[in-house]
């Protein structure tokens with residue numbers, strides 16, 4: 001399913017003294033099967049934008065097209081169940097949404113809203129468990145007996161069990177240690193490769209965007225500041241500055257990359273575009 005935003009704006013609490021325009025005239029395209037990343041400083045509108053893709057929010061201006069679904073203020077009242085079945089969202093700290101007595105019941109919770117036979121349900125649960133690399137022995141355990149990392153995998157399994165065509169990941173590695181972050185990102189990347197699932201990652205970590213995404217969108221104050229391949233984004237350092245990613249931050253990223261991926265690029269006064277090329281080449285090699 002291709003995704004298009006056509007002149008999309010969104011204002012919270014429209015027509016009240018508290019109204020706030022969180023998205024401003026956004027135009028973008030995400031092609032079916034792509035891995036894209038949204039980066040931007042806090043409050044730039046990333047979460048607001050994501051919530052338009054599964055119809056949690058409807059644009060106050062413009063149209064969001066997700067496959068055959070067209071969402072606009074003129075078409076507010078439509079059945080979004082089919083859309084939500086196709087667009088899975090892993091929210092921030094998804095483990096906070098676990099509440100059932102057993103892992104199995106938690107994974108199957110979302111499926112119960114969709115007409116899935118008991119047999120199909122079992123198959124989907126086992127497949128989802130395998131995708132998140134959890135042992136079937138956990139199925140009858142309470143999710144609250146598991147580690148934080150395992151709980152997150154259970155929550156993710158619940159989303160994958162729906163077999164979404166589009167997977168939205170809102171800061172999926174928040175709060176995990178560096179090893180846990182890498183494991184989770186590699187898991188999503190493998191799933192993306194194996195199933196050609198459109199994957200939309202929201203992250204504060206530019207290194208993740210650079211490593212995994214085919215295409216990066218940079219948001220600033222509700223507007224799309226720039227977009228392009230990782231190579232392209234890294235060359236636009238003047239624009240990156242506006243997105244609060246300036247040279248010191250690029251150097252911080254470099255440091256993180258050195259530490260996390262053993263990428264050894266030293267800053268020796270090379271220009272940002274040379275630096276960018278070196279970083280991207282190294283990341284590609286590792287991928």
Ligand SMILES: Nc1ncnc2c1ncn2[C@@H]1O[C@H](COP(=O)(O)OP(=O)(O)OP(=O)(O)O)[C@@H](O)[C@H]1O
Nearest residue numbers: 012013020022040041042043044045046047048049
């Ligand atoms: N319910 C709401 N009512 C009014 N304003 C809101 C509401 N939700 C978000 N906002 C505002 O909209 C802007 C964009 O918020 P959003 O959560 O989309 O940003 P974000 O880029 O996802 O931030 P973060 O990285 O911190 O999650 C922010 O200024 C925020 O304060």
